[in-house]
Amino acid sequence: MAAVALPPHQIQQTEEFxxxxxxxxNGPASVVISGTQEEVDTFLGTLDSEVRARRLRVSHAFHSRWTEPVLAQFAEALQEITFREPVLAGVSNVTGGPVxxxxxxxxxxxxxxxxxVLFADNVTTxxxxxxxxxxxxxxxxxSALFTNTPATAAMRRERPEVHTLLNSVGHIWRWGLKVDWPAV
Incomplete structure (x- = not known):
């Protein structure tokens, strides 16, 4: 997998790749591609040097045909879970709209x-x-992809978790949203 700063329509399925x-x-000019290591490497090798792209450190090619062998087993495992109505409103990565x-x-x-994953549609929603x-x-x-809505991250790689979470809570309070300070 790789993150690539290109619009989705520029990622073509061709014999070459x-x-x-x-x-x-993830955005109008931000996608994640998935495929074999060879397919991803070949595609990245064709990009202009000005196109930002980076390989993702992942164990599998998620959200692609490479997940199909586990789908039946995953569906079977889900039968053991009791699902409940969410307490908070959510947005679907599958549809990009409200859950x-x-x-x-x-x-x-x-x-x-x-x-x-239709994250760009989630941002709009x-x-x-x-x-x-x-x-x-x-x-x-x-959270960096939100440009018209305030967004913050609860965790940051290589930063202290408590500091980062408290910083995020401070952002939320600054936006004018209610914070349960005794709980914090």
Missing amino acids: GNLEVAAV DGQWNDPEYWVRHIRST LSTPGTGVLELGPDGVL
Whole structure:
């Protein structure tokens, strides 16, 4: 997998690159590609030196055909989970729109593994007045993609966790959102 600063339509499936797939659309000119190491390396080797691109350190080619061998086993494992209605509103990486019951459906999570992540659509859906975004993940990569909505990351790679989380809570308070200070 690799992050590439190109629009999705410029990632072509051609014989030259094998079956390279767009695993995620993070913005108008920001995608993640997925495929074999050879396919990704070949594609990256054709890019102009001005196109930002970097390989991702991952164990598998997620959100691509390479996940298909595990889908049935994953679907079977999901039968052991009791799903409940989310307490907070959410946005789907599969549709890019608001969640409306999908998260209770085990098949949704199977589709999620195989589908292209539509994060750019999530950004549009979440970019509404009075909304702030807290990124929960290993680093603040995706929160940087929000340009019209305040966003912050709860964790930053190689930074103290408590400091980073408290900094994020401070951002949330500064945006005018309610913070449960005794809980903090």
